[in-house]
Amino acid sequence: MQGNIPGVQWFLNRRDLLKQGVATVSVATLATAMTALTVPTAALAQDGQDPLGGQPAKGATPSIKDFDYQIKYQRAFEAVLWNMPAIAIYSLRRAAFTGLGMKDNDIISYSAVATPKLEAITANSTTPYIAAYTDLRKGPVVLELPASGPDGSLYGQVVDAWQFTIADVGPSGLDQGKGGKLLFTPPGYSEAVPDGYIHVASPNYRIAFAFRSVPAPGKTAADAHTYAQRLRMYYLGEAGNPAQQKFVDPIAQRYPTLPFYDGRHFEDMHAIMSVEPVREHDKVMMGMLKSLGIEKGKPFSPDESAKRAMNQAVIDVWYYLQDWYDHTPDAMRFWPDRHYVSLLQADENKTFSFTYDDYIDLIPRAAEFFWCTYMPRVLSDAPATQYMMAMADKDGRLLEAGKLYKLDIPAEMPVKQFWAITVYDRATMSFIYSDLDRTTLSSYELDKMKKNADGGVSIYVGPKAPDGLEANWIPTSGKRPLPAVRFYGPTDAFNNKTFKLEDFELVS
Secondary structure, three states: HHHHOHHHHHHHHHHHHHHOOOOOOOHHHHHHHHHHHHHHHHHHOOOOOOOOOOOOOOOOOOOOOOOOHHHHHHHHHHOOOOHHHHHHHHHHHHHHHOOOOOOOEEEEOOOOOOOOOOEEEOOOOOOHHHHEEEEHOOOEEEEEOOOEEEEEEEEEEEEEEOEEEEEEEEEOOOOOOOOEEEEEOOOOOOOOOOOOOOOEEEEEEEEEEEEEOOOOOOOOHHHHHHHOOOOOEHHHHOOOOOOOOOOOOOOOOOOOOOOOOOOHHHHHHHHHOOOOOHHHHHHHHHHHHHOOOOOOOOOOOOOHHHEEEEEHHHHHHHHHHHHHHHHHOOOHHHHOOOOOOEOOOOOOOOOOOOOOOOOOOOHHHHHHHHHHOOOOOHHHHHOEEEEEOOOOEEOOOEOOOOEEEEEEEEEOEHHHEEEEEEEEEEOOOOEOOOOOOOEEEEEHHHHHOOOOOOOOOEEEEEOOOOOOOOHHEEOOOOEEEEEEEEEEEEHHHHHOOOOOOOEEEEOO
């Protein structure tokens, strides 16, 4: 084939001559040869033919005009989804420090069950909360836990800045209910751990915990509050002489811990990224954040285009995740013929990291942390608590604002401890303010409720109680309800699904 192209043949001849020691070729002669080489080759192509690929099809046009805004919007939208676990836990810390005047290692200890003043994602209001925050950049931290017993017990988690559980506590936790001293160490810590501590290495600097003080049989919420005062939290460097523990009781204060869905969302995101180590799998996102003015070690400095993009993107993520739950797949239902979804939607490994060998499942992770905080490290086949979220009524219609619904609770519920029904505002996933301040009804209030003929009770959820059934009613104040049926100490009948809870029924 090459022999048919004059330029190629000329070079082959020159090569042979040069091997025989013939004088070098002049520049002019070489140019002539190049012309001979290229012209016949070009003649082989058809006039007007383009390469395969390399550009859009003829007639294609861009769908947008402002590429700078578009890329910033896309990056902001994905950043909100990516950052959902971290923003939720950081918002709790921010509100404690700015609203309650707390410092690292101070402990929140509610003296009673929470009211709507605790503005938090799907919190409970049947047992008093305990919470605290610390920063391991200042050194390892000791958390002293009391033993479970006749005075009470603890249940809850310690999480890192990405809200991954690094320690469960209580009878099903690291201390197995025996109490003890947990020692939390920062990333890269290499010193020897002293004897007598349960070591927990944190992959991040800021950590937080939320526990529930569970009253022992025959004890009250006041007893649970007293039991919680046995907790201690301090830096290891102070272990020889810890300062007196400071407890904060915000029962009468507003504690607004919800993430912001406006430009402040990204200010908080910057505050997180400025402190925590960058994980290998997050480096691409960190590069994207630079275009939004979020860069580790530098002030938060978005330009006007980025501000506009971020403000819209965070709003759109909120609507997207609300819609995601409105159209949850049937496979997410706890019972196939009911309309409940477990609050604890773990990944395929029954953890809540949503991290696999070759990818991170971003959307399910964002959705889980959008409506839940403080998940267990591993979701066992027999969890200590289970939460069934009512997504629709018995006919499959989404629950609506302004409607009255009824749920029949049987006399025998599959729980070892107690059951509770808590109603949240679907918009915020937090408690609903009302004149009653009632967010929950539970088996602890059975003696106050009107019973059905079979010994069970009917719970009503809506804007107004049916006549004579005020004690069986949880008000919604015009909000779209998200009811949660909580099972504390679920039995085998619940875990193996031989027990089924009836759906909510539309009354009016």
